[in-house]
Amino acid sequence: MSFDLQGFPADSEALATLSARGLAYRLVDTRDAAATDAWVQADFRGFHHARPRPIDLEFDRGMLADRRVHGVYDPTIADPAVPVATVSSWPTGLSVPGGRSVDAWAVSSVTVSPTHRRRGIARALMLAELQNARAAGAALAMLTATEATIYGRYGYAPAARSATVYVDRRRAHWVGPDAPGRVQFVDAASVREIAPALARRAVARTPGEIDRWPGLLDRVLGLHDPEGERSRSRRVVRYDDERGHPQGFAVFHVTREPNEPGVAEFDFFAAATDDAERALWRFLVEQDYVSGTRGLLRSVDEPLPWLLEDPRAITLTDVVDHLWLRVIDPVAALAARRYSTAGRLVIDVTDPVGIAAGRFELVVDDAGRAEVTAIDSAEAAASVKGARGIRLGVGELGAIYLGGVHPSVLARAGRISETSPRSIELADRMFASQRTPHLSIWF
Ligand SMILES: CC(C)(COP(=O)(O)OP(=O)(O)OC[C@H]1O[C@@H](n2cnc3c(N)ncnc32)[C@H](O)[C@@H]1OP(=O)(O)O)[C@@H](O)C(=O)NCCC(=O)NCCS
Known part of the structure; x- marks a missing residue:
């Protein structure tokens, strides 16, 4: 996925929303050391880290050169060069079942200063990142979350868990x-x-x-x-x-x-x-x-x-949601992975933001390869009449995408329904992944 990180302006909707609140939303030029250092100061403070040392600033400057970096600025504060909110993002591959990688958009460094919290700044930034992901041609946006209550409202859902594994030396x-x-x-x-x-x-x-x-x-x-x-x-x-x-x-x-x-x-x-x-x-x-x-x-x-x-030498703690996914382009996302069973499934996706909403036909061959078509005409709709199908929100689609969450579990939670009998069962078999999805780093 080749993409010019600075190649398009900051999202106009976020710009307008924040400007109406007296705030400036800006794409940070990461070649500008002073502006980047001020942004890093805000990022460290946002995550409650100690102030960055010169060596941290130098490192982060290099790292941020490979990201699209945004800040929100309040001209009325004592130090207006330091943003009151930060976010950074970059394109990367995400491994999917079958061993391929799908183009995805990683979102990181989401902070809002405690002086400016709960005024909708994070919301404006997060919605803008969905547009950035789309502009970059990513099939999905993704992040790791400090708190599990923040990102569901933007269509993200936990798709891969992680745990702390402790092994008792005497029993190992x-x-x-x-x-x-x-x-x-x-x-x-x-x-x-x-x-x-x-x-x-x-x-x-x-x-x-x-x-x-x-x-x-x-x-x-x-x-x-x-x-x-x-x-x-x-x-x-x-x-x-x-x-x-x-x-x-x-x-x-x-x-x-x-x-x-x-x-x-x-x-x-x-x-x-x-x-x-x-x-x-x-x-x-x-x-x-x-x-x-x-x-x-x-x-x-x-x-x-x-x-x-002695398998009891091992204790698993901190089993948590870790990787959160947000489908941007259902056709590209669904076509990128391999499936565990051949079959045909119609997937109805709702999306409060509108980006990924629609009906899609997923046809999987015996090798697990998928063909995905958007059903966007009366003719196409007629051709899938009677086919097995499921209905779900964009978050649920992200949750089942890697095979880490069974559609039937979400059905039991009332979050996925089927349009014809045994469709959930088919979805369970198709979306299963041979290897449990897992992300081993924070980003
Ligand atoms: C998380 C954070 C960025 C939210 O910023 P914010 O500007 O206050 O959020 P907003 O005002 O845009 O809130 C948007 C919505 O999210 C909710 N929300 C925001 N932060 C939340 C939190 N920590 N827990 C639960 N809900 C939260 C708001 O209540 C609001 O809900 P609504 O849409 O139903 O009204 C901010 O609290 C923060 O900087 N936290 C510390 C750093 C951090 O943990 N960042 C996340 C990195 S993964």
């Missing part, structure tokens, strides 16, 4: 197969060179992962701030297969309590093969002088319980 006895390669410590800078290609391969294996987060690898590897305390505590391990080819890496650190063993904690884990996945897990759970291993943002469906003698 490995019974899984040995991987034929080996795990070794490597320095972060050497992994940086191979990481993008490796991460892309890893991401393609799991629906729900995204393939582009400008700056992410530098951050997880601690390269943005090599002498910072957090970066220095990080250790990087790489798995090489039996031919010596790197197939995965993980970044972890060991927490330290006075006179207590620590916990080996990791927040980045990329495995391009099953061997790499098993070998890295084994390395991480078999640390000495720790009381356990904690994996953040892990899948709710890890193979780990089947690799340990």
Whole structure:
């Protein structure tokens, strides 16, 4: 998806709405260091972080050069150069069932200053992002949310969950197969060179992962701030297969309590093969002088319980919605993924914002490939008469899209209905994903 991030002006509707409230909505020129630094100050404050250091500002300037960045400015405040609201966004692929990637629009850095909250600023920004996503040709918009009550009203819904996995060291006895390669410590800078290609391969294996987060690898590897305390505590391990080819890496650190063993904690884990996945897990759970291993943002469906003698060594906590999707273009989104069963289904979508509303015919062949047609004529409507069909809102479509939520569960919740008998059952089978969707990072 090639797209000029600065190639079109700020959304006119947001501009008008906010201007009526005495506020200026602006596309930030990320080549302007002062304007970008002021925006970063507001973003840090919005998420209750400490003030950014010069090294943080420098890093964020580089990262934001790859994003479309908007701020909302109030000319009447003490420091009018600092925005009272922020948002940034960029195009990226999202892995879908079947191993392909769909063009999506990642939305991040949504903050509104506590001095300006609940005046509809976030609403104006979020609606504008749907238009940006459309202008970029994205099939979906997506985000990760600090709170689960914010984004449903704009048509987003949780599509992939994540969990914290804790493994008790004393009970972690490995019974899984040995991987034929080996795990070794490597320095972060050497992994940086191979990481993008490796991460892309890893991401393609799991629906729900995204393939582009400008700056992410530098951050997880601690390269943005090599002498910072957090970066220095990080250790990087790489798995090489039996031919010596790197197939995965993980970044972890060991927490330290006075006179207590620590916990080996990791927040980045990329495995391009099953061997790499098993070998890295084994390395991480078999640390000495720790009381356990904690994996953040892990899948709710890890193979780990089947690799340990005692599956109760594992505790899953913080099982939460993590990836939120908002369908923008139902035809492109539905056609991008593969399906688990052949069939024909008519999908009626309602959308309060109007962007994705319509009737669509989904025809899936024996290989799971889809053909999707918008039913926008009387003739087309006649041709699908009597076909199995479901009715749902745009949020529900986002929820079932990756196969992480069964349509029948949403039907039981009264959020999807069928237009003919056994349509929900067919939808369950078609939308199922062989691999549970999962997103392993925040963005
Ligand atoms: C979340 C946030 C951006 C909302 O900004 P805001 O300008 O106050 O929101 P708006 O005034 O546009 O509110 C729009 C709607 O969302 C609701 N809403 C906003 N924030 C909400 C929250 N945190 N929880 C529940 N509802 C919320 C409002 O009540 C309003 O509802 P309505 O449309 O039914 O009237 C702001 O609270 C914030 O900066 N929070 C801290 C940073 C953060 O968590 N950002 C989200 C990153 S994922």
